[in-house]
Amino acid sequence: MSALLEVKNITKIFPKVRANDGVNLTVEEGEIHAILGENGAGKSTLMNIIYGLYKPDSGELKLSGETLNLSGPHEAIEKGIGMVHQHFMLIPVLTVAENIVLGAEPGGISYNKKKANELIREISKNYHLEIDPDAKVKDLSVGLQQRVEILKAFYRHAKLLILDEPTAMLTPQETEELFGIMRRLKEQGISIIFISHKLDEVKEISDKVTVMRRGKTVGTLNTKDTNEQELANLMVGREVVLRVEKSEYKPGDVVLSVKDLTVADEQNIEKVKNVSFEIRGGEIFGLAGIDGNGQTELIEALMGLRQIKSGVIKYQNSDIEKLPTRERYKLGISYIPQDRQQEGLIMKFSVADNLILKEYKDSRYSKNGVIQYKKVFENASKKVEEYDIRPTDYTLLAGNLSGGNQQKIILAREVGSNPKLLIAVQPTRGMDVGAIEYIHKKLLELRDGGSAILLVSLELEEIMSLSDRIGVIHNGVIMDVLDGKSATREKIGLLMAGSQIDAKEVEV
Amino acid sequence: MSKVLKSIYMPILAVVIAIIIGSIIMLATGFNPVAAYTSLFIGAFGTFPNIANTLANAVPLIITGLGVAIAFNAGLFNIGAEGQYWIGAIVGTWIGYYFKGLPWYIHIPFALIAAMVAGGLWGGIIPGFAKAYTGAHEVITTMMMSYVAIYFSHYLLEFGPMMEKGSVPQSPLIKDSAVIPTIVPNTQLSYGIVIALVAALFVYWLMYKTVWGYEMRAVGFNQRASKYAGMNVPFNIVLSLSLSGIFAGLAGAVQILGVQHRLYDSFTSGYGYTAIVVALLAKNNPIGVVFSALLFAALGTGSQYMQLNAQVPGQLTDVITGLIIFFVAADKIIELFKTMFKKQKKEELAS
Ligand SMILES: Nc1ncnc2c1ncn2[C@@H]1O[C@H](COP(=O)(O)OP(=O)(O)O)[C@@H](O)[C@H]1O
Ligand SMILES: [Mg+2]
Numbered sequence: 060m061s062a063l064l065e066v067k068n069i070t071k072i073f074p075k076v077r078a079n080d081g082v083n084l085t086v087e088e089g090e091i092h093a094i095l096g097e098n099g100a101g102k103s104t105l106m107n108i109i110y111g112l113y114k115p116d117s118g119e120l121k122l123s124g125e126t127l128n129l130s131g132p133h134e135a136i137e138k139g140i141g142m143v144h145q146h147f148m149l150i151p152v153l154t155v156a157e158n159i160v161l162g163a164e165p166g167g168i169s170y171n172k173k174k175a176n177e178l179i180r181e182i183s184k185n186y187h188l189e190i191d192p193d194a195k196v197k198d199l200s201v202g203l204q205q206r207v208e209i210l211k212a213f214y215r216h217a218k219l220l221i222l223d224e225p226t227a228m229l230t231p232q233e234t235e236e237l238f239g240i241m242r243r244l245k246e247q248g249i250s251i252i253f254i255s256h257k258l259d260e261v262k263e264i265s266d267k268v269t270v271m272r273r274g275k276t277v278g279t280l281n282t283k284d285t286n287e288q289e290l291a292n293l294m295v296g297r298e299v300v301l302r303v304e305k306s307e308y309k310p311g312d313v314v315l316s317v318k319d320l321t322v323a324d325e326q327n328i329e330k331v332k333n334v335s336f337e338i339r340g341g342e343i344f345g346l347a348g349i350d351g352n353g354q355t356e357l358i359e360a361l362m363g364l365r366q367i368k369s370g371v372i373k374y375q376n377s378d379i380e381k382l383p384t385r386e387r388y389k390l391g392i393s394y395i396p397q398d399r400q401q402e403g404l405i406m407k408f409s410v411a412d413n414l415i416l417k418e419y420k421d422s423r424y425s426k427n428g429v430i431q432y433k434k435v436f437e438n439a440s441k442k443v444e445e446y447d448i449r450p451t452d453y454t455l456l457a458g459n460l461s462g463g464n465q466q467k468i469i470l471a472r473e474v475g476s477n478p479k480l481l482i483a484v485q486p487t488r489g490m491d492v493g494a495i496e497y498i499h500k501k502l503l504e505l506r507d508g509g510s511a512i513l514l515v516s517l518e519l520e521e522i523m524s525l526s527d528r529i530g531v532i533h534n535g536v537i538m539d540v541l542d543g544k545s546a547t548r549e550k551i552g553l554l555m556a557g558s559q560i561d562a563k564e565v566e567v
Numbered sequence: 568m569s570k571v572l573k574s575i576y577m578p579i580l581a582v583v584i585a586i587i588i589g590s591i592i593m594l595a596t597g598f599n600p601v602a603a604y605t606s607l608f609i610g611a612f613g614t615f616p617n618i619a620n621t622l623a624n625a626v627p628l629i630i631t632g633l634g635v636a637i638a639f640n641a642g643l644f645n646i647g648a649e650g651q652y653w654i655g656a657i658v659g660t661w662i663g664y665y666f667k668g669l670p671w672y673i674h675i676p677f678a679l680i681a682a683m684v685a686g687g688l689w690g691g692i693i694p695g696f697a698k699a700y701t702g703a704h705e706v707i708t709t710m711m712m713s714y715v716a717i718y719f720s721h722y723l724l725e726f727g728p729m730m731e732k733g734s735v736p737q738s739p740l741i742k743d744s745a746v747i748p749t750i751v752p753n754t755q756l757s758y759g760i761v762i763a764l765v766a767a768l769f770v771y772w773l774m775y776k777t778v779w780g781y782e783m784r785a786v787g788f789n790q791r792a793s794k795y796a797g798m799n800v801p802f803n804i805v806l807s808l809s810l811s812g813i814f815a816g817l818a819g820a821v822q823i824l825g826v827q828h829r830l831y832d833s834f835t836s837g838y839g840y841t842a843i844v845v846a847l848l849a850k851n852n853p854i855g856v857v858f859s860a861l862l863f864a865a866l867g868t869g870s871q872y873m874q875l876n877a878q879v880p881g882q883l884t885d886v887i888t889g890l891i892i893f894f895v896a897a898d899k900i901i902e903l904f905k906t907m908f909k910k911q912k913k914e915e916l917a918s
Contacts, residue, residue, distance in 0.1 A: 364794065364795065
């Protein structure tokens with residue numbers, strides 16, 4: 060093997076940060092090279108430099124030994140560098156073929172559709188990237204849109220492919236498919252730079268891994284000679300607790316009991332079918348499943364955000380299925396919704412205001428309809444400190460905080476109220492290792508205090524490491540409830556895919 | 568303090584740019600901008616009566632502007648404040664002349680409250696419920712209701728039930744007991760200004776210190792998160808449009824009781840539309856509404872004086888108003904100028 064790409068001492072300074080600070084990186088021919096780093100470490104910046112989008116302030120780029128002085132992405136493309144951005148750059152109303160050839164159409168001005176489709180079929184075949192060239196991009200799943208982006212690169216003869224956080228928006232299955240594609244590309248001699256902040260993914264797919272922290276490359280390792288713990292420590296810059304240490308499972312009384320619950324979506328299609336399960340105090344009940352198998356509808360029904368068709372929801376022995384959302388909160392139920400920016404926070408409210416989003420009517424924060432801002436600020440300064448929300452100025456708008464700190468606002472509000480039942484939907488989505496560690500710790504503290512937790516996550520790893528019991532949902536049916544200790548990845552995966560045809564309703 | 572500065576910086580910049588472009592236009596068309604602006608200023612603030620008239624002009628703009636700002640705060644565009652103003656004016660006029668022998672302290676509040684209720688129903692109940700439960704867009708419904716209100720006033724005044732005997736389409740004069748007294752004799756300035764200022768303080772308190780305001784603003788920023796937080800979103804839509812109508816209705820009645828003393832037949836008061844600009848320039852801050860209403864009131868009173876003394880056509884103030892609207896609405900453009908300017912400076916430093 061010989062070096063395809065060499066990055067030497069690259070520095071890039073933005074008005075407020077040194078996004079890249081003396082970065083070094085060597086990518087060999089035909090290797091999958093992972094770049095690992097927390098959000099804001101400078102990964103995307105480095106890739107944009109390699110792709111010619113940003114000009115570095117100093118340093119040198121070499122491709123196959125030849126110095127690169129890129130004036131823009133068109134030149135990078137010419138030299139065989141392709142990039143799939145974190146946010147796709149496709150035009151939804153155009154077809155797959157039109158998107159791929161855009162800007163480099165065969166036949167020049169008179170776009171030759173037949174030729175284009177032919178070319179794309181040929182590339183699809185060569186690289187095993189099956190796709191229908193005539194499909195409209197807006198009708199494709201995220202996984203397939205990504206495939207279009209990859210094809211775009213190979214249509215332009217890429218030999219180095221940059222994938223910026225390609226798995227961030229994929230389901231576990233789509234991720235596996237992507238890894239399959241990456242392996243085949245590697246066999247054909249393509250070099251791939253794979254960016255991620257997920258340790259297990261990096262471990263699984265890469266040959267080498269370079270870790271970045273605060274704009275610096277802190278080391279390059281052979282993947283097979285390292286482990287997740289070492290990578291996590293390098294990435295965060297301190298000793299990280301990866302394996303969550305759970306205290307003994309001591310289930311208490313039943314807190315939430317769902318019986319024969321059926322919920323339909325807006326088109327009156329049943330999305331949750333006759334579901335029954337129970338959650339006890341002092342336990343984390345993990346709900347595993349592929350996205351779109353009824354989790355959203357189930358949770359919305361539990362929270363009173365969606366009407367149910369039939370069934371009973373019992374909370375501490377009283378029926379709550381007819382109560383409005385607010386009344387359920389008042390009973391001591393907390394909720395971390397999936398989309399923190401759209402559902403969990405008012406981005407244009409201050410941190411302090413967001414911290415009382417569910418309790419502003421409570422006598423602690425308002426009297427006779429007037430909000431007691433003194434109390435609100437007291438609460439805010441306490442929560443900001445306790446949950447380490449940064450920056451600590453709670454009069455800032457929530458929208459000005461980073462994703463991790465936004466999630467901490469929600470966590471402070473929902474966990475800080477000491478709920479009897481917490482429903483947490485993907486509480487660590489898009490977070491980096493340090494923040495995930497923190498959130499997991501808080502969830503476990505709550506459990507050990509005797510609360511019941513319903514944890515919905517698409518990350519199997521997370522479900523398996525936290526849950527005392529695991530329910531697997533497929534097509535609106537709970538396929539089985541497994542013991543958290545003995546459940547295996549394979550077993551859950553099979554259930555997620557619906558492989559138990561005669562799904563039995565499990566009473567627990 | 569720096570936060571206040573920051574938030575009034577853009578509106579002031581918009582006004583300054585509008586004034587500068589106004590001068591360029593005057594120079595290009597052969598007028599003297601210094602003379603024009605001087606006489607504009609004298610017309611608006613130069614003498615005691617002028618100041619009084621400017622303040623008087625600001626009263627309906629402040630109160631209607633508050634109404635529009637409430638709706639904006641809740642993420643709703645009440646474009647029909649004009650109609651709600653008319654409904655308030657009609658109801659205020661009718662109560663003002665129809666009821667005899669009431670003491671002023673009953674007659675005036677009675678007329679004002681009835682006008683507020685009417686404006687609230689007009690703006691809130693109908694467009695509010697239509698929006699909350701059928702999704703009908705409030706821009707369309709408030710606009711439609713506005714036309715209904717104005718044509719209704721034509722019906723009432725043009726040989727209809729509210730027309731005074733005679734041949735001029737106008738209502739009878741309201742009873743003395745319903746008149747809001749003037750503060751400065753021989754000007755239009757009545758105690759309505761006190762009502763306007765109290766209203767501004769009240770709306771500020773309501774929107775920023777109470778549970779209601781918290782909810783309305785939350786719904787305005789993000790309906791989905793508000794629903795997830797357990798708020799009743801449809802209720803808040805109806806509430807904010809009702810409040811919006813209540814203030815526009817109040818403005819109509821205050822104008823009748825304090826200034827006009829009777830309802831005239833006309834197609835528009837103009838206040839409902841200018842109020843939208845007032846609220847926009849104030850960035851929907853109730854205290855800001857007072858100042859931005861004063862600015863537009865001053866442009867109004869000053870323009871006549873300018874026309875007489877500097878021979879600059881009064882329409883120039885309309886041009887300036889238009890430019891202010893443009894730059895307020897286009898504050899993104901100003902931001903762009905700012906960043907471009909910054910970049911340029913940096914590049915100069917670098918090279
Ligand atoms: N165009 C930009 N202008 C200013 N700052 C930027 C820009 N792009 C990124 N940054 C900053 O540079 C740092 C690194 O960002 P980025 O490369 O996107 O990190 P990563 O991809 O590792 O999450 C962050 O602090 C980010 O805020
Ligand atoms: Mg990135």
